[in-house]
Amino acid sequence: MNSDRFDTFRVGLIFPMSGPFGIIGPSSELSAQLARDELNASAGVLGRRVELMSIDGGRDPVTVAHEVATLLDAGALDAVAGMHTSAVRRAVIPVTLGRIPYVYTSMYEGGDRYPGLFITGETPANQLVPALEFLVREFGRRRWAIVGNDYVWPRKSASITATRLRGLGASVVHAEFAPVGTSDFARTVTAIERSGADATVVLLIGDDAVHFHQQFAGAGLDAHCIRLSPLMDENMLLAAGGENTHGLYVASGYFETLATEASLGFSARFARSFGVDAPIVGALGQSCYEGIKLLGALVNRAGTADVRIIESVSDSVSFTGARGHLFLSDGHVSQPIYLALAGAVDFEIIGEIRPARD
Missing domain, CATH: 3.40.50.2300 (Response regulator)
Known part of the structure; x- marks a missing residue:
């Protein structure tokens, strides 16, 4: 058995690497990597080093869900997170439901509340x-x-x-x-x-x-x-x-021109990590940063990746992202628009x- 399984916390990062949404793929991936590096520079997740496994969320939703299911059944995933369409999210939910935490970072139509699903994006009601x-x-x-x-x-x-x-x-x-x-x-x-x-x-x-x-x-x-x-x-x-x-x-x-301490700090850390020629971050890309940070906060607060225990403590979880200090309530992040x-x-x-x- 691979001993790395017990030394790493493996996150399936679902983001569009292809298709019409692939335009935001590079910034999404780098933003998640920045969050991973920041978590690993402290205590990681449950004392384990965070590892990201890239999954192309720009493909057909059924194909994406099948890959997640295959990895999960093989014991290769501890959680999933990322920015992708609602069609992909709807296909992935039945695969992860009750098994591993799932942080969805895109704006969406609202109304979803499932065990282990946590959403950082905007909804029509507040956007x-x-x-x-x-x-x-x-x-x-x-x-x-x-x-x-x-x-x-x-x-x-x-x-x-x-x-x-x-x-x-x-x-x-x-x-x-x-x-x-x-x-x-x-x-x-x-x-x-x-x-x-x-x-x-x-x-x-x-x-x-x-x-x-x-x-x-x-x-x-x-x-x-x-x-x-x-x-x-x-x-x-x-x-x-x-x-x-x-x-x-x-x-x-979020906009890159948002002149808050949190936003400016995030932009500076991103530039230091990836250089001046890195992709522009934008709201969609930076959401993957917040998704990984929220995932770390949830699991560390619960002391386990068990979905039932995470659910029981989730409303007491907060984290700091590019938009400042954010709070979770009923599975959704409260946020300014x-x-x-x-x-x-x-x-x-x-x-x-x-x-x-x-």
């Missing part, structure tokens, strides 16, 4: 909803289009968006969902223009979002139709090009947003 409220209130936008990928997160987020817009006296005049991996949005852009929309919610991932923003601006819609996205990091911004992101608002729990306006290479933060009290 999309207050951003919609701000834009309707400040700019009077009443005719909204929605474009998203065709899976659970965009579809549920779109439903929540439509419901809140009705409550604000606005409406959805066009909505459509494209398969993951779509690059041609010409018909979509034309449909948005013909609908008379004066605002568009963009629920596309990675390269799909990049292609959409380029074609949206290329058709001149950015002159009169603002955009709002909960998923747009600095890597995607640079890929889209500054000339194509005029009037693009983004709601997120910010609204920003896209610039040529980064985001100008407008301020913190919270859901309105009707």
Whole structure:
């Protein structure tokens, strides 16, 4: 038997290494490595050295879940964590449920609560909803289009968006969902223009979002139709090009321009570890840093990787990440959310947003 099994705490890091979401893969991997190195520089996890095993979360969800199951059945995993789509998360949950802790770091549609599942990302209730409220209130936008990928997160987020817009006296005049991996949005852009929309919610991932923003601006819609996205990091911004992101608002729990002590400290440590030529971190990448730090805090607080014991102490767990000192409640991290306006290479933060009290 391999003695390393008892000397290391093995984490399956699920992040997109391929596919349209692969654009955020390098920053996700390096962010997780930074968290691993920081944990190992102290006491590790349960006194054991943390080891990351990269799993490509950009593949078909069934394929990803099968790899996790194979590793788990072979006794090769103590936990899983990472940034990937809700479709992948839904496939992985039945594999890990009750067996090992699973820290999911992406924004998602909300509502999941399973033993051993802990979520650091934003939900529509604290991310999309207050951003919609701000834009309707400040700019009077009443005719909204929605474009998203065709899976659970965009579809549920779109439903929540439509419901809140009705409550604000606005409406959805066009909505459509494209398969993951779509690059041609010409018909979509034309449909948005013909609908008379004066605002568009963009629920596309990675390269799909990049292609959409380029074609949206290329058709001149950015002159009169603002955009709002909960998923747009600095890597995607640079890929889209500054000339194509005029009037693009983004709601997120983290931006690299966030001028807090925790954010600045994280950026400095990342640069020291990986150099000035390292990928831009962004919200999606840094979430893997927080995921590994939260995983370490949970297991060390419980004194074991036993899911039942971790669950019993989870609400008393806190940790420090790139967004400051964060707390876990009912399996989710409580966090501030910010609204920003896209610039040529980064985001100008407008301020913190919270859901309105009707």
